[in-house]
Amino acid sequence: NAGVTQTPKFQVLKTGQSMTLQCAQDMNHNSMYWYRQDPGMGLRLIYYSASEGTTDKGEVPNGYNVSRLNKREFSLRLESAAPSQTSVYFCASSEEVAGLGEQYFGPGTRLTVT
Amino acid sequence: AQSVAQPEDQVNVAEGNPLTVKCTYSVSGNPYLFWYVQYPNRGLQFLLKYITGDNLVKGSYGFEAEFNKSQTSFHLKKPSALVSDSALYFCALQDTGFQKLVFGTGTRLLVSP
Secondary structure, three states: OOOOOEEEEEEEEEOOOOEEEEEOOOOOEEEEEEEEEOOOEEEEEEEOOOOOOOEOOOOOOOEEEEOOOOEEEEEEEOOOHHHHOOOEEEEEEEOOOOOOOOEEEEEEEEEEEE | OEEOOOOEEEEEEEEOOEEEEOOOEEEEOOOOOOEEOOOOOEEEEEEEEEEEOOOOEEOOOOOOOEOOOOOOEEEEEEOOOOOOEEEHHHHEOOOOOOOEEEEEEOEEEEEEE
16 A cells, blocks of 8 residues: 655756656545645645546646546646746645545655756 | 644754644634644655544644634644654644645754754
8 A cells, every 4th residue: 555656756847848747546535636835835735636537726726737537646737847836746635534534645746947 | 714824933842841833723614623744855644633522632643732712723732752753744724615725834843852
């Protein structure tokens, strides 16, 4: 049981390049999330998926797109990377337990955009 | 709007002493509150949550948190700190209607030997 896995662990992009961050969970959770973590700002929600086939914007969705490929996988795409997207990205998942289940986080992807 | 505040960027405590990491919140309805811990180069790990019931919530690794509705606070506590407790701690508030979490900015806990 690996929990939540993310690839890659590290990535350096040039401004304007694109990339996809991959996330998978093996806990059969319905809900999945993408956050970014920046110093002094805590974690901010980018997008989330309440269930397979649905996605919704979070607090900071601009510049990102997501795909809930199936129940296990939730990817985050940067179409044209900008230096402001330099951050640590975390994927998380949770089970719907009256809407109050805790979230389980992956190890993160550290992205630098030059 | 719902929000969470962690007023201390860093808390320093000596090993064996009690520790408190502060969190206050603002929400229009019933608060659902969480504490998470992040060790270096790792993802966040769930510690404990308050949904309803007893104001003192016990969680992992000997941590507990006290919910105080009148003071809108949810402080994290541990009776005796360990050096291994040194990490970044996040308080979070669940958004109504769905499991979206609103996080505080985090408090770094440093436990000295």
